[in-house]
Amino acid sequence: MAEEEAKMPYLPIDMIWEIFLRLPPKPLRRFRAVCHAWRDLATEHYLLLAHHLRQPSDLLIQFEGFVQRRPPSTPDYMDFRVDAVDLRARIIRPVVLFTERKHHLIGNVLQIHGSCGGLLLISFTDYFARTKRLDLCNPATHQWVPLPWIDTYDIAGLYQHGQDYRVLYRRGIRFGANETYLIFSMTSREIRDIGFPVASQSDADAIACLQRGPRHAYLNPPVLLQGNLHWPPRSEESNTIQVFDTEAETFRSMRTSIQPGSVSSLFDMDGTLAMSSRENAMKHPLFVDLWLLQDYEMETWVRSYSIKFKAEEEGIISYRWPRASFVVSRQGDVLVDWWDRLFWYDMGGNLKGNIQGDPRFTQFLLKESLVPLPQQFFQHIAIGDVPAPPYFRGLWP
Template sequence: MRSDSHMPTSYIPSHYRSLEKKISTPSARRQQRKSQPATMAAAAAEAPLLRELPDAIVLWEILVRLDPKSLLRCRAVRRGWRSATSTHPFLLAHHARQPALSIFSHCEYIGSDRKQDILLLDHQAAQLHTVVRFDRPYQLEGCCDGLLLLSTRHSILNASRTGLSVCNPTTREMASPGLLLDFNILGMYPHRPTGEYRLLLQGRKHETTQWDTPTDRTGFYVLALGSHQPPRHVGCGSETKLAWAIFEAGVPVRLRDCLHWYRVFYRNPSEEDTGSKLVVFDTIAESFRQMRAPLVPTKSYIFEMDGMLGIYTCNSMTTGQVVDIWVLHNYGSEAWDLKYRVRLPIARIRGRPEGPAGGWFLDVVSGDGGNALLLLCFGRSMFYIDTDGKLVSTLRSCHSWDQRLKQTLVPHGFFKALEGYAVNGSPFIPSI
């Protein structure tokens, strides 16, 4: 039997022959090829995300709860899923659903190269997982909304910056706002009224300058990421003694549109009258103020705990190994409560093979449900302790960055306006 392709034209009805002529012309074939993607896209848009469930349930109750890696895999399954999960409202809702996980850094030497893993601690599973790998070591200068502000230096002992970058470890984007050598970097934050992401800077003297402005700076400055304007002076307000203060607390705690530091030290000993005060920068009013702190020893540290400010302190290892954790339940009253007094299981840890005698490091992070978690580093191990003083788990020792990261897939336009914008290239190491 002869195939239809060899059927004489006399056997083909006349209206089909005319149609065949129409679609056989080059212009018709080009038009047909152009219309196919649009037709497929329209069909995908009309098709339900899942046949068994309403789209609203699939999108806002299921897909929005996935971690970023799983969501990216779902996008590759169906065109409709990719379209529905790429809208700005969905990405904002997805980011809001992500857990805020404690950030850790671990460096290793491979020959003459030094690699760095950025890890997140799953509080419930008591496990560390790598979110990104770099081909060089970085230090954390700021963190907010899934973004990291990272710097490189000649060495650990050399405080001079050799690089400064803004990074989204989830989308693997990185760009540089410049070295900003004339400034100490105090923090990075979102400015809610404008939607900008900004850096808070403290002026300092330096021989070279990135901007055509005097190098003898006093006070504080704000730089909008992606802006081509130089840092804008915001002064000190009534807190003039802060101009040359030393913000040793590192990355501040961001809460209620404010940045909080504890402790801050002053160059003039006569100004050390704020031993029990937090320094606060209001990112909306762009002004500084002070808040009361609990009466605690000098070696005390601030952290965020379930939407509240917390301060923890540890006494000497030889006098009881007790950690006190204070919480500011009522922000307006500035009244602190001693929420936990934890006795560390030091003797038990010292008796374990992975817990040798010697130097130690303590960090307190916020866990799920408003609980605090204590991380005690000994040697090559990190011990995970609850507020009852119970040893929960043993992890490999890492350096805590004293911050938490909520991963995000939200696109940020400022990246492409910065220097050296790159996606998925160096310094990122491809994931295995």
């Protein structure tokens, strides 16, 4: 009887499955140590996929590397941090955190170039060690795989193609050569030159966009929806979105309803292409609109919100204009970049909170995933010969 009383109560496998699906990634990883049965279930591929789909799309906030001041006889160091932020739940957690020694003339550079399927494409240039690297990483599992170096100004986007992940980039713009677009495959580690592909030669906007090149991914990230990458309009002259069909591997343009000259960013809001836009950033610095693509095929946009954040009443705007503002949710949450801090407003323009420490909203979203990196990514490289990246050095496993 005593032995029976000491036994753990039986839980049906379906109940355990539902519990696991509701856990954050880190506790789910730790539950694998409870027993063999839980480890097997918590590493089951279909559970991990379902778990990934339930994760929130967190905002990625980067804190620029700041110098740790030390005595003159010792070198300076720079801290680097990227946080995943859930505004509604008021949860902030670091996904990248490390410290590196600083060159005496120039700071090191950390940049995010893509977020797809729970993976981040990250580059780090270390001017002190005179090294630079580009990696595809999983912040939830700390797995990583290196890529050959691609000039960070040329990276246009990261996207998933079946079981493969691919990087789209351009070449030839700054060196006088014929401009061309290339695709790097993580599975085969091959580079394919796709030339200057336009879906229709009559699409003058697409040709003009290609000649200028897509926006740099780390400054104006594209959004992957319906098998297409979408880049925001260029504020200086256009109101059209550039679109790359990842199947046909061709570019085309998409119409929008915003005024030319507007400053815009694109987001995936629950499977709908959304555009946060300021019509005239200097004339109307406190206004921001949210547009939703109601009909993808007909390219029909609907303005969902027009929000004015109450910065004048709070005295925030008295010393400088905001650098940028973004509507980041269907509920009308707005992030305003006021240079040394980020302010969070609701759809009524009311201040809800702020993030200090010289933060920058990367415009990337992250849905964490515990799905391991595919083994095919490692077939053509000797991972033991490549030094580990520093990105997760300051985080607990």
